[in-house]
Amino acid sequence: MLRSLVPRIFRPATQSRFLSTQLAAGTASGSAPLPPPPAQTSQPSHAQPEQSLPYRVRRNTRGSIPVYTDIRNGGTRYLVLIRNVEGSVDALVQDLQTSLFPAGSNEAERMKISTNRQRHVVLSGGRWKHDVIRWLVKRGF
Numbered sequence: 001m002l003r004s005l006v007p008r009i010f011r012p013a014t015q016s017r018f019l020s021t022q023l024a025a026g027t028a029s030g031s032a033p034l035p036p037p038p039a040q041t042s043q044p045s046h047a048q049p050e051q052s053l054p055y056r057v058r059r060n061t062r063g064s065i066p067v068y069t070d071i072r073n074g075g076t077r078y079l080v081l082i083r084n085v086e087g088s089v090d091a092l093v094q095d096l097q098t099s100l101f102p103a104g105s106n107e108a109e110r111m112k113i114s115t116n117r118q119r120h121v122v123l124s125g126g127r128w129k130h131d132v133i134r135w136l137v138k139r140g141f
Contacts, residue, residue, distance in 0.1 A: 055087035057141045065141060067133050080129050082121040089115050096121070100135050
């Protein structure tokens with residue numbers, strides 16, 4: 001069966017592509033020139049925080065928000081990590097505690113937040129990765 005596939009895979013191409021000179025001749029004969037490329041902006045596609053916050057969460061090299069999950073103890077302990085926090089980490093922790101979930105809700109009572117190495121925030125008590133990402137995007141990060 002493999003031998004029957006070999007001739008099809010390594011068969012030389014029967015069609016080849018050539019550059020056409022008709023387009024270049026058409027533009028030289030007086031037709032409208034192509035519009036210039038759009039100007040590039042120095043800002044990335046995601047919005048900058050509008051309000052001046054004492055902290056900033058920088059996106060990773062792929063442009064994603066640096067929120068990760070860490071599952072420990074055989075799946076019984078679920079941690080949400082926020083990395084690349086610059087500025088006042090304590091202010092971010094305070095904002096998360098007050099505005100991520102409504103006060104008095106079951107999630108707000110279960111959520112425990114700690115800091116790690118002064119640049120990372122660790123949330124424990126539930127599976128809140130997507131809630132944290134939505135919260136950060138809503139804040140403009």
